[in-house]
Amino acid sequence: xxxxxxxxxxxxxxxxxxxxxxxxxxxxxxxxxxxxxxxxxxxxxxxxxxxxxxxxxxxxxxxxxxxxxxxxxxxxxxxxxxxxxxxxxxxxxxxxxxxxxxxx
Numbered sequence: 001x002x003x004x005x006x007x008x009x010x011x012x013x014x015x016x017x018x019x020x021x022x023x024x025x026x027x028x029x030x031x032x033x034x035x036x037x038x039x040x041x042x043x044x045x046x047x048x049x050x051x052x053x054x055x056x057x058x059x060x061x062x063x064x065x066x067x068x069x070x071x072x073x074x075x076x077x078x079x080x081x082x083x084x085x086x087x088x089x090x091x092x093x094x095x096x097x098x099x100x101x102x103x104x
Contacts, residue, residue: 005040006041008040008045009036009040012036012039012040012045013032013033013036015038016032016035017032035048
């Protein structure tokens with residue numbers, strides 16, 4: 001079964017419009033479009049978490065610019081790089097200990 005990527009992108013855009021309380025200003029529409037394009041790039045969907053940000057002043061949170069947007073990335077390459085770095089760090093620690101013993 002093939003996935004209609006454009007349909008998924010439209011659905012995400014509609015959900016984002018609901019989140020920002022259907023504010024139809026051009027400024028807000030640009031933010032929604034940018035966020036949708038960010039989420040739906042390379043024929044993949046990047047999951048995000050959107051939380052309300054409350055300020056000390058009265059804010060109806062109708063603009064996406066008053067939302068805290070956090071991207072969640074899953075990158076297997078970073079995990080592999082971290083494992084390699086840990087091995088290098090252990091080697092460096094052992095070398096430092098040997099150098100400390102030589103100094104005594």
